[in-house]
Amino acid sequence: MNDSLIDVLVHSVTSAAEGIRAFELHAADGRDLPAFTAGSHIDLHLPNGLVRNYSLVNSPAERHRYVIAVSLDANSTGGSKYLHENDLQGAVLKISTPRNNFPLIEDGAPKILIAGGIGITPLYAMIQRMEEIGDLWMLFYGARSRACAAFREELEALDAKQPGRVNFNFDDEAGQMLDVTSIAVRAPLAAHLYCCGPSPMLDAFNMVTANRMPDMVHVEYFTAPTTASENAADAADLPETFTVEIAGTGQSFEVKRGQSILGVLMENGVYAASSCQEGCCGTCVVQVLEGIPDHKDFVLSDRERATNQMMTICVSGSKSKKLLIDLD
DSSP: OGGGOEEEEEEEEEEEETTEEEEEEEETTSSOOOOOOTTOEEEEEOTTSOEEEEEOOSOTTOOSOEEEEEEOOTTOSSHHHHHHHSOOTTOEEEEOOOBOSSOOOOSSOOEEEEEEGGGHHHHHHHHHHHHHHTOOEEEEEEESSGGGOTTHHHHHHHHHHSTTSEEEEEHHHHSSOOOHHHHHHHSOTTSEEEEESOHHHHHHHHHHTTTSOGGGEEEEOSSOOOOOOOOHHHHHTSOSEEEEEETTTOOEEEEETTSOHHHHHHHTTOOOOOSSSSSSSOTTEEEEEESOEEOOOSSSOHHHHHHTSEEETTTOEESSSEEEEEOO
């Protein structure tokens, strides 16, 4: 899997907003970068050994560059902190090819976009794409303050062209956070709803959109939401231990219920791509050739889970005594 990594040059580092840095990445060999679609993200391999995934914020029409925006997280485990504290302009880093777990559905239906903080990043790429193809859209963007809103000037310019499409909510001015519930309730049933932001925002969004058609509701998680503990009856049906076999190598490992498949593989020297380790990014998704996964991720669709042909090995387990997976 390392063979698919791309060397990129950090062409520039700029301030996108207070506490947010934008990084423009060019292919180190000067060639065009692989095509991507709005909503895509890349895995960024940092010099300190960490791998973190970031949404691409520029237009998919651009092949000469990728742009990511990184917010300094007060609880950073080393990713955003490293990117904010080190001068990386001119550095050569490795990235994955883009993946899209949060695609823009280009069916001509109007789009209602709801962003909180750094959650604007995939939605801004979608806006640029919709401007190119002529789709109707409306954005509701909540930030702590004007200074903290990334791409505010660019969005204001778009709104000036067609007023009413961009709606800001600055907590320090409005005296309250963005009212996600009210926005979703008022949204036409024929519109696609997209939401990306902090967990409380996503929780409210999921609650108010629960009765909408699933194909019209789209969410991207940056971190795993807080979920209820596993139902005791469901847990009773799971095996106490199961076997994971690697297709191609024949290697086989025992995994106890509650253990991470990814963790067991790493402990035994088996490489598997991973990033968030919370079931949110899709980096560790593998093919399932035999067995029934116990899905615990927040990235696969209901349809993808129902096929039992793929799974995230960082958080998901097994309902069967054996899983045969393909890491290639």
